[in-house]
Amino acid sequence: MNAPIVNPALTKNQALVFDALNRAEGPMSAYTILDKLRDHGFRAPLQVYRALDKLTEFGMVHRLESLNAFVACAHRESECCGAGHGHGHGTVAFAICESCNQVLEFHDHAVDHLLNDWANGKGFKPSKTTIEIRGVCEKCAA
Amino acid sequence: MNAPIVNPALTKNQALVFDALNRAEGPMSAYTILDKLRDHGFRAPLQVYRALDKLTEFGMVHRLESLNAFVACAHRESECCGAGHGHGHGTVAFAICESCNQVLEFHDHAVDHLLNDWANGKGFKPSKTTIEIRGVCEKCAA
DNA sequence: TGGCACACGTTATAGCATAACGCAATTGAT
DNA sequence: ATCAATTGCGTTATGCTATAACGTGTGCCA
Known part of the structure; x- marks a missing residue:
């Protein structure tokens, strides 16, 4: 089940x-x-x-x-693709503001796909993928 | 040597x-x-x-x-887009084999683009982006 | 009722990273 | 040349991050 x-x-x-x-x-x-x-x-x-x-x-x-x-x-329940369990699709990405320390969580199917394609091409079997963007958020950039 | x-x-x-x-x-x-x-x-x-x-x-x-x-x-000099200095384009990604500890370094313009697009949409100004895929390499998967 | 699986608590230790001090060498403008 | 600024270097001490290894208690169910 x-x-x-x-x-x-x-x-x-x-x-x-x-x-x-x-x-x-x-x-x-x-x-x-x-x-x-x-x-x-x-x-x-x-x-x-x-x-x-x-x-x-x-x-x-x-x-x-x-x-x-x-x-x-930050996925308030069933946002979409069942991203809770990274099983290939559903990798979660983060944008981390180095000024206010807030974190934006998101996921992007297209990115997942590209990385999976790359992995398939290399015969690499991913188990967990980390994507973290360090930078400055909109508020802090102002 | x-x-x-x-x-x-x-x-x-x-x-x-x-x-x-x-x-x-x-x-x-x-x-x-x-x-x-x-x-x-x-x-x-x-x-x-x-x-x-x-x-x-x-x-x-x-x-x-x-x-x-x-x-x-692993970029033996000027591989292409000047990936040495991550200034938006040119983020480097890694596939890390948890069995043999070898690391494959690569970069993928399309991924960069997607992440940049996301950031632009959010007004987020990236300074450094981390992409790391943990898993098992082709050899070790065999 | 005995074995198993799991959460828990505690002490000790391992592994990763930086603060703060002072000295030496380099550079470069005056 | 000389002084000031910068940069690298070495050392000691410390702080932060994470896990090993031990033992206890509890619930489950074969």
Whole structure:
């Protein structure tokens, strides 16, 4: 059966981490999350990393490689192609403002296609694709 | 041995680091480079990082964000569009084999174009774009 | 009811990156 | 030539990011 994108009943720690990421309006490092959750009983990085691993696996959180940080997924449910699970199509891309730290999440089928075509041509089997644009957002550029 | 691919008159440390990266046939972390260069007098990470900063600035080395590692640029000089300096066009992309650690460097004008179009549409001003495909290369997939 | 899978907590350690100091060499305008 | 600015260099110390390895508790179900 096809996996429903439904919240797979998060554990307490997972819920706390996910919440922290949703409240923040920008990416957070694991250690920043840890600090925000000390009042809720968090004491060690692993508590955060373990939750982040699961949330990432569920497609509810993305890791920004160029920032070593994490954001809550911005696809408010079934945006279109089931981009939650990058299975070839559905790679998510990010535009990261270096001035205000806001992140725009998007995906672009045409780009996916081109990269997949390239991979096919080379016999390369992609498992995860990272696309991150660093720059300055419209507001900050003004 | 092989003639140095001299570009902008590297300093001794820069040349050593660049050489180390060229000899290696895959990405290396800064600390791995440090270890390889201890015999040449390197003692501290900063010596490596400073050289890497410059080499990256010169376009002779790329950083792989998803790996926290570095590779020598594979464009053997003026491949085409002046991809050395990512100024909108000329973004470099990487396919990273998680089995054998080899890296394929390429660039794709069409992808650049699409991402630039997206950015223009959003008023986003890109400064650096990261594209990294993790997966398994043809050889290893066999 | 015993085994399994999984989440959790804790301590310790590994791996990646930069701050801040001072010195030496180079350049280049006066 | 001389001074000032710039750049590279070396060192020590520190901070940030991530995982290893151990043990506990809980729910499931064969």
